[in-house]
């Protein structure tokens with residue numbers, strides 16, 4: 541968005557310019573004027589999307605000029621900044637058609653909240669109603685981080701969804717490394733420590749950006765800081781994240797604690813990731829038992845079998861029988877593509893688009909974004925509880 545700034549205060553100008561440029565999309569101060577008279581006398585050839593002006597510079601007789609300015613830029617949103625927002629001023633501002641009045645000194649959070657409203661009203665961004673999808677590994681090394689990060693990337697790349705991964709590991713979180721070579725400046729623990737700054741712009745500024753519509757909030761790098769993360773912090777983060785992203789993918793790790801429980805409680809879907817092996821099935825069963833005892837509805841839990849290879853001794857039907865739950869998706873074993881991607885920190889879809897694992901993630905995107913319904917089992921399978929029929933030679 542392009543804004544005209546009307547103020548004599550160069551510090552205020554610099555402050556708004558800095559806050560504006562941190563936004564996504566950025567708010568650019570394309571011109572500045574010393575007062576409303578100056579603004580009216582030197583109109584911009586290219587009308588601004590916003591006019592931000594300092595009420596301290598409006599002389600008592602100048603409100604008519606302000607009204608003229610409003611008519612001059614009929615499509616612009618006006619933001620009034622005032623040291624003392626007394627009733628008279630508010631009435632004049634409202635009469636002139638202004639809705640955003642902010643108190644000085646500027647409270648950054650209030651500024652960004654006002655900008656969020658303006659952007660939604662003008663259609664620059666829309667208030668989203670994001671879905672929270674939690675990936676949780678049934679056993680260490682099941683591939684939950686690999687799938688969570690690569691799936692979120694695929695949501696952005698294939699379905700044009702705005703996606704965010706939150707790495708919830710209390711220690712040794714590695715989600716950023718799977719898809720980027722950037723070093724995170726902020727972690728989930730830092731965000732929790734500054735929770736009163738939380739809004740869309742702050743959250744966005746804390747991410748490692750992989751693409752314009754996909755970023756990762758890194759996991760806590762210090763267990764001491766991780767201990768200060770509270771469940772209510774998670775509530776705030778997810779509430780704001782839902783407003784600004786289409787999908788919030790949680791890499792929950794393996795720990796079930798107060799923080800991850802709060803996140804799981806509020807998740808729209810939980811994807812336990814496991815491999816087709818007895819130890820995974822044992823741990824998967826324990827995890828599903830916990831979810832059942834917590835009263836999570838069965839349809840919210842959707843199993844993903846990773847590194848799946850047909851023809852093994854264990855069949856998907858055995859796993860489903862043991863866990864008492866259906867498998868929602870299988871991801872094939874694709875050692876070379878997965879290892880290359882992880883080693884280089886490049887999403888697998890970008891590195892090897894035609895690989896088995898990339899194609900499987902694309903299928904998952906189709907199902908989750910409801911472009912395609914999951915393949916239903918055949919009548920035979922449903923009757924006999926077998927999800928794959930093997931024909932032995």
Ligand SMILES: Nc1ncnc2c1ncn2[C@@H]1O[C@H](COP(=O)(O)OP(=O)(O)OP(=O)(O)O)[C@@H](O)[C@H]1O
Nearest residue numbers: 677680681682683684685686847873874875878879
């Ligand atoms: N479909 C796949 N085919 C082959 N290898 C895979 C596949 N998915 C993941 N891997 C490999 O498995 C390894 C472990 O994956 P990942 O770190 O995602 O597991 P995790 O469940 O997050 O483990 P942790 O318990 O450490 O958090 C990765 O190095 C990755 O290369």
Ligand SMILES: [Mg+2]
Nearest residue numbers: 684685686793
């Ligand atoms: Mg992991």
